Amino acid sequence: MALKLLLRDGLREAMIEEMRIDENVFLMGEEVAEYNGAYKVSKGMLEEFGAKRVIDTPIAELGFAGIGVGAAMNGLRPIVEFMTWNFAVLAFDQIVNNAAKTLSQSAGQFKCPIVFRGPSGSAGQLAQQHSQTFESWLGNVPGVKVISCVDPIEAKGLMKAAIRDENPVCVMESEVFYAMELEITDDGKRTYSFGGKKFEADGLMPQDGEDVIVPIGKAAIRRAGTDVTIVTFNKMVFVALEAAELLKAEGISAEVIDLRTIRPLDHDTILESVKKTNRLVIVDESWPMFGVASEIAYQIQKYGFDHLDAPVTRVNSADTNLGYSSVFVEEYLPNAQKVAEAVKNVMYVK
Amino acid sequence: MQQVLEKVKAPKGGSKKSSFPKETWLTWYETMLRIRRFEERSLMMYSQQKIRGFCHVYIGQEAIAAGLVSALRKEDALITAYRAHGIALAKGLSSKECMAELFGKATGCVGGKGGSMHFFSAEHKFFGGNGIVGAQIPIGAGIAFAEKYKGTDNLCVTMFGDGAARQGALYESFNMAMTWKLPALFICENNQYAMGTSVARTSNVQDLYKIGAAFDMPSEAVDGMDPEEVHNALDRAAKHIRSGKGPYFLEIKTYRYKGHSVSDPGKYRTKDELQAYMDIDPLKLTEEKILKNKIATDAEIQSIKDKIKAEIEEATQFAEDSPLPIAADLYTDNYVENDYPYVRD
Numbered sequence: 001m002a003l004k005l006l007l008r009d010g011l012r013e014a015m016i017e018e019m020r021i022d023e024n025v026f027l028m029g030e031e032v033a034e035y036n037g038a039y040k041v042s043k044g045m046l047e048e049f050g051a052k053r054v055i056d057t058p059i060a061e062l063g064f065a066g067i068g069v070g071a072a073m074n075g076l077r078p079i080v081e082f083m084t085w086n087f088a089v090l091a092f093d094q095i096v097n098n099a100a101k102t103l104s105q106s107a108g109q110f111k112c113p114i115v116f117r118g119p120s121g122s123a124g125q126l127a128q129q130h131s132q133t134f135e136s137w138l139g140n141v142p143g144v145k146v147i148s149c150v151d152p153i154e155a156k157g158l159m160k161a162a163i164r165d166e167n168p169v170c171v172m173e174s175e176v177f178y179a180m181e182l183e184i185t186d187d188g189k190r191t192y193s194f195g196g197k198k199f200e201a202d203g204l205m206p207q208d209g210e211d212v213i214v215p216i217g218k219a220a221i222r223r224a225g226t227d228v229t230i231v232t233f234n235k236m237v238f239v240a241l242e243a244a245e246l247l248k249a250e251g252i253s254a255e256v257i258d259l260r261t262i263r264p265l266d267h268d269t270i271l272e273s274v275k276k277t278n279r280l281v282i283v284d285e286s287w288p289m290f291g292v293a294s295e296i297a298y299q300i301q302k303y304g305f306d307h308l309d310a311p312v313t314r315v316n317s318a319d320t321n322l323g324y325s326s327v328f329v330e331e332y333l334p335n336a337q338k339v340a341e342a343v344k345n346v347m348y349v350k
Numbered sequence: 351m352q353q354v355l356e357k358v359k360a361p362k363g364g365s366k367k368s369s370f371p372k373e374t375w376l377t378w379y380e381t382m383l384r385i386r387r388f389e390e391r392s393l394m395m396y397s398q399q400k401i402r403g404f405c406h407v408y409i410g411q412e413a414i415a416a417g418l419v420s421a422l423r424k425e426d427a428l429i430t431a432y433r434a435h436g437i438a439l440a441k442g443l444s445s446k447e448c449m450a451e452l453f454g455k456a457t458g459c460v461g462g463k464g465g466s467m468h469f470f471s472a473e474h475k476f477f478g479g480n481g482i483v484g485a486q487i488p489i490g491a492g493i494a495f496a497e498k499y500k501g502t503d504n505l506c507v508t509m510f511g512d513g514a515a516r517q518g519a520l521y522e523s524f525n526m527a528m529t530w531k532l533p534a535l536f537i538c539e540n541n542q543y544a545m546g547t548s549v550a551r552t553s554n555v556q557d558l559y560k561i562g563a564a565f566d567m568p569s570e571a572v573d574g575m576d577p578e579e580v581h582n583a584l585d586r587a588a589k590h591i592r593s594g595k596g597p598y599f600l601e602i603k604t605y606r607y608k609g610h611s612v613s614d615p616g617k618y619r620t621k622d623e624l625q626a627y628m629d630i631d632p633l634k635l636t637e638e639k640i641l642k643n644k645i646a647t648d649a650e651i652q653s654i655k656d657k658i659k660a661e662i663e664e665a666t667q668f669a670e671d672s673p674l675p676i677a678a679d680l681y682t683d684n685y686v687e688n689d690y691p692y693v694r695d
Contacts, residue, residue: 035635052499060525062522063519063523063526064523064526066488066492066519067488067526068492070477070490071496073477075500076499091521093482093485098485103683103684105460105463105468106464106468108682109461109462109472110470138606142684143685144683167687265692274682
């Protein structure tokens with residue numbers, strides 16, 4: 001099926017479709033209703049569903065996250081939007097101490113089927129407080145699931161799965177990549193376009209009229225390769241695909257895996273790839289210490305030790321607070337050159 | 351404090367004929383006696399190390415639980431903080447399942463997963479048992495939000511202490527609850543000490559009900575040592591809320607006779623202050639009123655005492671005899687699905 005879809009539209013379609021079939025699903029957050037969403041993810045939803053189900057909140061992350069938790073415990077299925085996950089830090093008591101623990105504390109009596117969603121990661125020159133990545137923080141917490149995917153149609157399918165999930169699900173989106181476009185042409189070619197660059201990316205090919213659901217907990221192979229495995233997630237998939245193109249020019253075939261879900265983590269897909277390529281580079285926009293990359297490195301050294309021809313290597317954002325100037329942003333973030341360099345290191349080529 | 355004490359000590363026409371029927375008085379008495387005896391036994395079992403961890407008892411505050419039983423409906427939801435035993439019993443949980451939970455047994459109300467601070471019961475619409483000071487305030491507003499969303503006639507009672515009243519979560523929740531006219535009854539059980547710190551030392555305004563004024567939320571102070579007063583205030587609040595007018599805030603002034611938790615000797619207050627409150631003990635005064643006003647006979651009171659004594663004895667034996675949970679249960683109830691744990695070692 002030919003398709004053109006932006007990430008923000010995929011996410012919106014997911015919410016709209018689920019709200020049409022389940023009266024108990026509602027959306028709340030800052031600017032989600034009358035303003036149509038700070039990043040237009042919820043555009044038009046107030047008009048369709050009305051103020052009972054698309055709710056503008058005051059700027060009170062702790063309060064409205066908690067109201068979401070209580071509503072979920074009492075039979076509703078809230079979608080709570082944070083304008084960015086940076087602001088959700090104010091609500092971590094409700095996410096970590098309450099949403100994640102309610103089922104355990106009540107020995108299964110009170111479920112908390114809630115979606116917390118918003119953009120995570122750097123979005124340009126936004127400086128220290130607006131550029132953080134939260135997958136590693138929440139990936140550490142038993143009781144929540146964590147999704148982080150910018151493939152527009154798969155993000156839609158994952159969002160629908162998250163809304164239907166009986167557990168709290170944290171969905172990490174991307175401020176800048178809301179505008180990334182996926183194009184699927186009639187010949188079955190799948191292409192990402194962003195910032196004037198285009199890369200082919202394997203993935204879900206939806207059929208006409210299909211109710212797209214992507215299961216939580218499964219990674220996807222965006223580009224098949226034989227020499228090295230690059231594991232990544234969120235907008236770093238785009239960086240990894242760019243790196244794979246650079247490496248191809250040098251005769252290196254890189255396999256790019258998009259984790260899509262951070263918790264639970266799809267260890268098996270990574271391990272199977274490493275068994276084939278014998279080399280692993282992890283590209284993770286989180287800070288390096290105690291993060292997603294560290295966990296994957298542990299798993300692969302433990303279960304893939306005999307298959308490795310080089311040390312597992314990670315490319316993270318720098319372990320520092322991100323300053324405003326463009327020089328700092330360039331220095332801080334992983335990019336295709338840094339990833340290609342890391343790959344060449346594990347290939348032992350100059 | 352002195353002001354509060356003067357208010358609660360003021361004569362309230364104890365000899366005047368009560369407008370409440372005999373059943374109500376006996377319900378109050380039985381509820382308070384059950385909680386008092388349950389908590390006394392909890393402390394005893396704690397000293398024998400049958401109960402471990404943090405343990406916060408409700409002794410002194412029982413009149414509030416009594417009022418909740420008579421003034422609200424079973425369908426109304428309730429959420430409170432970690433001083434939860436008395437409120438859970440008032441909401442209908444059995445002494446057996448509560449004592450077994452304190453013992454960490456599989457037969458406890460949450461199978462040994464919560465302990466003292468985290469009693470829950472979906473059947474009784476008792477939403478916990480929250481161990482983070484003030485966290486239950488937005489959650490309670492959310493429970494009320496769901497009742498309104500579903501179009502029921504129920505309300506949610508959200509209880510918290512004087513310490514929680516100064517958490518930011520309260521201000522965010524009060525604002526949204528009023529803006530959205532949620533069926534939320536907020537109750538501050540002001541026992542005057544946030545752990546060891548008095549309200550006077552941490553709050554510029556000591557009449558905490560005045561907080562409601564900033565939100566135009568109807569608010570009042572209530573004498574929490576008298577179940578009749580508590581009932582009347584709850585009844586006014588519930589009528590207001592059920593009429594669709596939105597939230598109501600009650601600051602119920604009370605006192606805990608024991609420390610913040612079992613490990614707290616309570617050295618931050620005087621013996622005289624404690625004695626002054628024990629002189630107006632709600633359980634003692636209610637028994638006196640019942641007998642003096644001939645609401646019930648000595649024999650009827652005695653039979654309630656015998657019943658509660660046997661109940662607590664049976665609950666303790668039940669807890670003692672019950673099996674511990676199995677270690678594998680550590681991994682259940684993190685997620686609704688059972689494919690857990692996620693990580694290999």
